Amino acid sequence: MTAVDARPGRVEVHGVHKSFGAHEVLHGVDLVVEPGSVTVVLGPSGSGKSTLLRSINHLETVDRGYVALDGELVGYRRRGDVLHELKERELLRQRTRFGFVFQSFNLFPHLTALENVVEAPVSAQGRNRREVEAEARELLARVGLADKAGAHPRQLSGGQQQRVAIARALAMKPAVLLFDEPTSALDPELVGEVLSVITDLARTGTTMIVVTHEIGFARQAADRIVFMDEGRIVEQGTPAQVLDDPQHERTKAFLAKVL
């Protein structure tokens, strides 16, 4: 295995294969995400985008290849030439370096917005509750929800719930934020408010990998666009390169449908 770079928030995906049963979904994916950069993953339904994202923080165990974060293998420890899967506690510690924002916001219904944001840093990272609460209020303000700290999820719109979920992910001070179709469960009129929060974050130099079908967002926020098709990255580059001058037939066909 080659040595890996060790800058903060650098993700390296190397030769990753992943199958579900006999169905290989990722066929040897290589990807490097530089710290502070925003990578948007586009591609048709079923091309393996979510599986790639979930493989990056070891929600899926890959069959071959590896993922590294800041030079540290994700999900494994190396002893000599042998890889050992991390024990649950080590894996949880490592996973807190990734913030994950899902389609469905997955907030605890019995906790307020503030309590949802505070929960993980206190329980998983053992941080001081009062200190985390002060930070959580700032984060809620940052996503435009300063006045909703005491609200329960059922009192919030889908867009507001997703913004709480983003604040919750940020509260862990992750090295990398992963977004899996963060707006696809929202009513159309609520999509813009969530995308604008993510676009603002992108401008602050947060390392992000965003799986989305929102091409306008990709153009505005991405440093790099990665286009996946049938379990492979077939093309990647700047938004201008991939969206305005695609080279691969599959990218051209996909963009012709969605643009």
Ligand SMILES: Nc1ncnc2c1ncn2[C@@H]1O[C@H](COP(=O)(O)OP(=O)(O)OP(=O)(O)O)[C@@H](O)[C@H]1O
């Ligand atoms: N847990 C699983 N068990 C079995 N098959 C799975 C599982 N997760 C994903 N797949 C299959 O892997 C393939 C890729 O799925 P994936 O969700 O990664 O694609 P995607 O590009 O994110 O699609 P979409 O845009 O529709 O979300 C699909 O054929 C899907 O059915």
